[in-house]
Amino acid sequence: KAPLNSPAPAPAPVVQEAPKVDEKKEEEQAYTNKMLLEMMTKILERNSVVNEPNMDPxxxxxxxxxNQEYVQSMEEKRIHFDDEPEPEPEPPKPQPQIRRIIPRIRRL
Structure with missing residues (x-):
């Protein structure tokens, strides 16, 4: 019998570090529901007229x-959303204090 060749060991998986998230940039990129609703309404207004050449008039x-009725309903939702007060941001949570558990070793 021919000796069985052991398969080559699989290469170690490459561990990639998670990209660091810059909290300031993340805050800048965050959109409120109100902003998203306004953007959606603007897009719908631009695209509400159908210009399909092969469609029956x-x-x-x-x-x-x-489409225009849908845009109108979205506009009404946006107006209703404008009337609601924006929620107050949550205050930052206090950081827990780290206390030394291991007593210092005295030198003799």
Whole structure:
């Protein structure tokens, strides 16, 4: 019998460090629901008119009307959202104090 060759050991998995998150940049990139709703409304307003050349004119008009009604409903939601007070930010949690558990060793 031929000796069995042991398979080569698998290479060690490469551990990548998680990218460090800059908290200031993360705060700058955070969008409020109000901002997102405003952006969505602007996009919908621009795209509410259907310009499909192969569509029947009656169908095109119907689609445009439905889109405009949807934009109007989103606008009403945004107005309703504007009336609500924004929640107050939570105060930062106090950092726990680290106390020395191991007593210092006295030198003789």
């Amino acid at each position: 009656i169908e095109r008009e119907k689609e445009t009307k439905e």
